[in-house]
Amino acid sequence: MSTNKLTDIVNASVELFMKKGYHATSMQDIADAVGLQKGSLYHYISSKEDLLVMIIQEALDQYIGRLAEIAASDLPPREKFAQAVRHHLMGIATNLGHLTIFLREAYALTPEQQAIVKRETERYNRLVERIYQEGVEQGVFRPLDPPLVIRTVLGACNWFYRWYRPGGRMSLEEMADFFVDVLFNGIVVR
Amino acid sequence: MSTNKLTDIVNASVELFMKKGYHATSMQDIADAVGLQKGSLYHYISSKEDLLVMIIQEALDQYIGRLAEIAASDLPPREKFAQAVRHHLMGIATNLGHLTIFLREAYALTPEQQAIVKRETERYNRLVERIYQEGVEQGVFRPLDPPLVIRTVLGACNWFYRWYRPGGRMSLEEMADFFVDVLFNGIVVR
Amino acid sequence: MSTNKLTDIVNASVELFMKKGYHATSMQDIADAVGLQKGSLYHYISSKEDLLVMIIQEALDQYIGRLAEIAASDLPPREKFAQAVRHHLMGIATNLGHLTIFLREAYALTPEQQAIVKRETERYNRLVERIYQEGVEQGVFRPLDPPLVIRTVLGACNWFYRWYRPGGRMSLEEMADFFVDVLFNGIVVR
Amino acid sequence: MSTNKLTDIVNASVELFMKKGYHATSMQDIADAVGLQKGSLYHYISSKEDLLVMIIQEALDQYIGRLAEIAASDLPPREKFAQAVRHHLMGIATNLGHLTIFLREAYALTPEQQAIVKRETERYNRLVERIYQEGVEQGVFRPLDPPLVIRTVLGACNWFYRWYRPGGRMSLEEMADFFVDVLFNGIVVR
DNA sequence: TATGAATGAGAGTTCATTCAT
DNA sequence: AATGAATGAACTCTCATTCAT
Structure with a gap:
């Protein structure tokens, strides 16, 4: 985990998208991976x-x-x-x-x-x-x-x-x- | 349209999956393309x-x-x-x-x-x-x-x-x- | 299988309803059990x-x-x-x-x-x-x-x-x- | 309505399941009874x-x-x-x-x-x-x-x-x- | 009598997104 | 910055029933 939350989110997404595919990855998956609630992701991405x-x-x-x-x-x-x-x-x-x-x-x-x-x-x-x-x-x-x-x-x-x-x-x-x-x-x- | 409905369904699916992608294609899209209700598709596929x-x-x-x-x-x-x-x-x-x-x-x-x-x-x-x-x-x-x-x-x-x-x-x-x-x-x- | 189709249908239904329950038994299940297409059941029951x-x-x-x-x-x-x-x-x-x-x-x-x-x-x-x-x-x-x-x-x-x-x-x-x-x-x- | 939504949902379900039966009760019925969209129920139950x-x-x-x-x-x-x-x-x-x-x-x-x-x-x-x-x-x-x-x-x-x-x-x-x-x-x- | 294609409504469930707190 | 409740639309799939053949 870096100090930059956005970087964490992107990295987690890269890993998940690669492993499971874009469509098969839910925002919940990403939130879980990064330790946030899925609603919170929207502070960093749109x-x-x-x-x-x-x-x-x-x-x-x-x-x-x-x-x-x-x-x-x-x-x-x-x-x-x-x-x-x-x-x-x-x-x-x-x-x-x-x-x-x-x-x-x-x-x-x-x-x-x-x-x-x-x-x-x-x-x-x-x-x-x-x-x-x-x-x-x-x-x-x-x-x-x-x-x-x-x-x-x-x-x-x-x-x-x-x-x-x-x-x-x-x-x-x-x-x-x-x-x-x-x-x-x-x-x-x- | 051929005489074989399954063929029609598969062909329509090929076209739609190719154009829009598998995930982005809904059963409704396929049903529309082939002129059936979406439930009816399940007579031909599982x-x-x-x-x-x-x-x-x-x-x-x-x-x-x-x-x-x-x-x-x-x-x-x-x-x-x-x-x-x-x-x-x-x-x-x-x-x-x-x-x-x-x-x-x-x-x-x-x-x-x-x-x-x-x-x-x-x-x-x-x-x-x-x-x-x-x-x-x-x-x-x-x-x-x-x-x-x-x-x-x-x-x-x-x-x-x-x-x-x-x-x-x-x-x-x-x-x-x-x-x-x-x-x-x-x-x-x- | 008796000579009476309706009896067969009822018997098959009894068995299926008992084993799986009424709601969990589909007309298809009954048709399968009795060797008919499900549409054909409606010649015998309403x-x-x-x-x-x-x-x-x-x-x-x-x-x-x-x-x-x-x-x-x-x-x-x-x-x-x-x-x-x-x-x-x-x-x-x-x-x-x-x-x-x-x-x-x-x-x-x-x-x-x-x-x-x-x-x-x-x-x-x-x-x-x-x-x-x-x-x-x-x-x-x-x-x-x-x-x-x-x-x-x-x-x-x-x-x-x-x-x-x-x-x-x-x-x-x-x-x-x-x-x-x-x-x-x-x-x-x- | 209690302060606990899950309790509300369970209570509503008890009432509906008792009155109409489990199979005859839809998630929509429960959602209506509790004042939510049916999708929202899945925040509380799986x-x-x-x-x-x-x-x-x-x-x-x-x-x-x-x-x-x-x-x-x-x-x-x-x-x-x-x-x-x-x-x-x-x-x-x-x-x-x-x-x-x-x-x-x-x-x-x-x-x-x-x-x-x-x-x-x-x-x-x-x-x-x-x-x-x-x-x-x-x-x-x-x-x-x-x-x-x-x-x-x-x-x-x-x-x-x-x-x-x-x-x-x-x-x-x-x-x-x-x-x-x-x-x-x-x-x-x- | 029997088929099987077709319907059409509705089921449970998922999910990206929003927003008041 | 973060939550988590809530939305609402869309999704795949099921099923009893109908009907032309």
Whole structure:
């Protein structure tokens, strides 16, 4: 428990939403987890959806911010792209709660909120796409359909939240390297 | 409307669950869509969850059946794997409703039903994994960690349901070929 | 299964009402037990309550009829009363279903039907009361408040349905004799 | 209306269950009686059955407690037994609602709850039986089959709830004395 | 006689949210 | 800041009954 009640509430919600799902989690569950009456939650948040928005916003902010740094760096595109993939996977792994909720529950948002999420997500994709295109221009990446590349690559990465659990036989770094390897070189022998 | 009311109900549910989500769809919504009183639905199904189970089961049955055929064929592994990927994507695309619900809403099932789904899903993965391993044995696929390969490949494919919508600029076949290409050869120039 | 469908339906209802209770038994339960669709039941009965009425009526008819015979006989009052008690207990025991339902579920009837049942029941009580009063007149029974005597005696007897189950260590006759003995002589040593 | 809402709800339920029966009483009826929305009832109880359990438990607690005192007293057995009967009848009369519900609706409980009720009821019977047996040992009661004696006596007493209504021509004490007299001495002249 | 689809009312229950204290 | 009583709408599901076939 931190000194900040709102943080406690959000954290408890992340845990519960991840474990039980957004719809299956009641305000009572959250109140119980945080040691308040459910009515008291409304001193800190304005609605259950507000909580979902906050969690998703937090996930978005963090990843886009960090990716923007990578994109703005002067690394060669190949390294940039590799770092983007690694960063993406690490982000999922180290914030499994937020990211699970973002990737799984966003469609529970109101259309307005979904639009915001979609816009942010597209901004993210565009950043990655630009890195890819830099690589194409420099002749290091094959000249493929960029949106499709991004969807394939990020799809593979996003699925990570469905099966990654800490404490497996492989380290996170090894898995990230694996993804980069497969997405860069494919699975076919040359 | 078909002559079979149950089919109508399932179809209406697929559409509604896909559009609004399982939790956000009420039995009243389904009844309205199909022109019955909500109580009347229970002549055909035993519960709302039953509906979800049927939809997901249908998705599972179809795909595993078809994949088993591919796996049992005497095609060379490279072709088998390519077909598996194509079949997977086509399956998603041509049954977008069922597959969206399967991939997005399965965690709304009871633990018992989730266990069944998990078992079936793992059977599916195992089939694909075996194809990959055949390829490794024959020297056509790189000897990588098999479970991780499968997760990466199927992750990329599964994500398809999140963005594929019929009527885009590319044909389904082109997209399937694209996936096979990228997953086989990666995005890096050689 | 008899050749008479209505009889089958009533019998199945008796069994189900006794085992599960009137409210907890659905028309579907009855239909299942008798091998019909529930809609088909309405060719034989007009409502669920009708069924209850029939069962209770059957119980009433039988017992009142038989008791009237006893009352009209020229046995001495003491023997008449003893026979009435025996007959009452035997009646409960050999028609446990009907009697259980009568004694337990009659209050589920509509006020109109309840009134009928009440009238019949009072007729029954009056018959027993008259036997008692004959005995008082002849000096064989103590001159106590007749309605209270009847309520005490029949209360003790009615309770029989709550605990009697066939196949116990004592025979029905022994139990009937026991009741007569206790109600005639009390439990105190003289 | 008391200051305790739960008490109000229970009292209203007792009245309604007694008058209309447990199954025929809806949560809406209770809510109306107590001036709440039906959903609001669930702040105080967890289910309709919970209400029934509470009512029945209350009946059980009270009577067993009081009987245990009588049984533990150093009165002579004859007086103990008489008091037990009186106490039983008074208990029914002064808590007609609770006792009616207990005696009439207990079989609407789940099997688990029924088992508890059965256990408690048997404990009660055992207490009365022991009093009777004391009397037999001291030569004041006839040596009859004890379980049957108890069933006869308590059956007669339990039936009381079916016909006793306050304000009759006889006082409660007179009726209790009557029961004791009849059960002790029988109805036959000596 | 029998079906089985359909009704329509109502059941118990849940839940996010509000608000006086 | 916190309570907890209360709301009110919505929810899934049940069921006795009807009726065209």
